[in-house]
Amino acid sequence: MIICLFWYIIDYIDVKFGGTNIKESKADLNDKDKLVQGKNTDVSTELVLVNKKYSLSKNYKPEALTIPNIPFADGTENEENHVAGIIIKPIEELVNTAKQEGVILLGNSAYRSYKSQKDTYSDRVKSDGRKLANAYVAKPGFSEHQTGLCIDMTNEDRYFMKGTKEADWLGENAYRFGFIIRYPEGKKSITDIEYEPWHIRYVGEKAAKYIYDNGITLEEYLGK
Ligand SMILES: [Zn+2]
Incomplete structure (x- = not known):
């Protein structure tokens, strides 16, 4: 009884003061007015969380999808050249600043x-089976790439690893433009x-700086 009451109070506090629609079940969500499912419903766009627990609806499409004015690696398919409108300027500034600092970054x-x-996902299931597919490919709705807020970068060698000039520059400077390394080293248990x-x-400059300064992930920043 006491425990039940305790949980009830905790729940109440979460709903009342946490600001998240924690009580809302997925069934209550309508694709049209709740683009993001579950507990994601009231965060600002740039802080939306998409991972193996939090997904986007089938109909979610970022606003103002546009091709930014940055160089892309050869063979990048047209859809994958697009980003959400709010990150056009930040990604262009990031790539231009890198170039001024002697680092050539390409969108991938x-x-x-x-x-x-x-x-x-279904091609991978067909070729490798569901277990391997689940290990390497995000299920539809669970890929952060659907937000239009992220981008995989590469370099001219197509070898973008820690220790290369380009990856190191990106790791040290992305936050200046409102971006984070979304899946940092040593954080697999969280991400x-x-x-x-x-x-x-892209998470915005304030969140990016906080995440960078404290060496945390987006999950930790959002308290998830
Ligand atoms: Zn990616």
């Missing part, structure tokens, strides 16, 4: 629609994804 893969993720020095995610 940014936006991926629900449909293309679904195709990639559930191996270190990816190439995958940067």
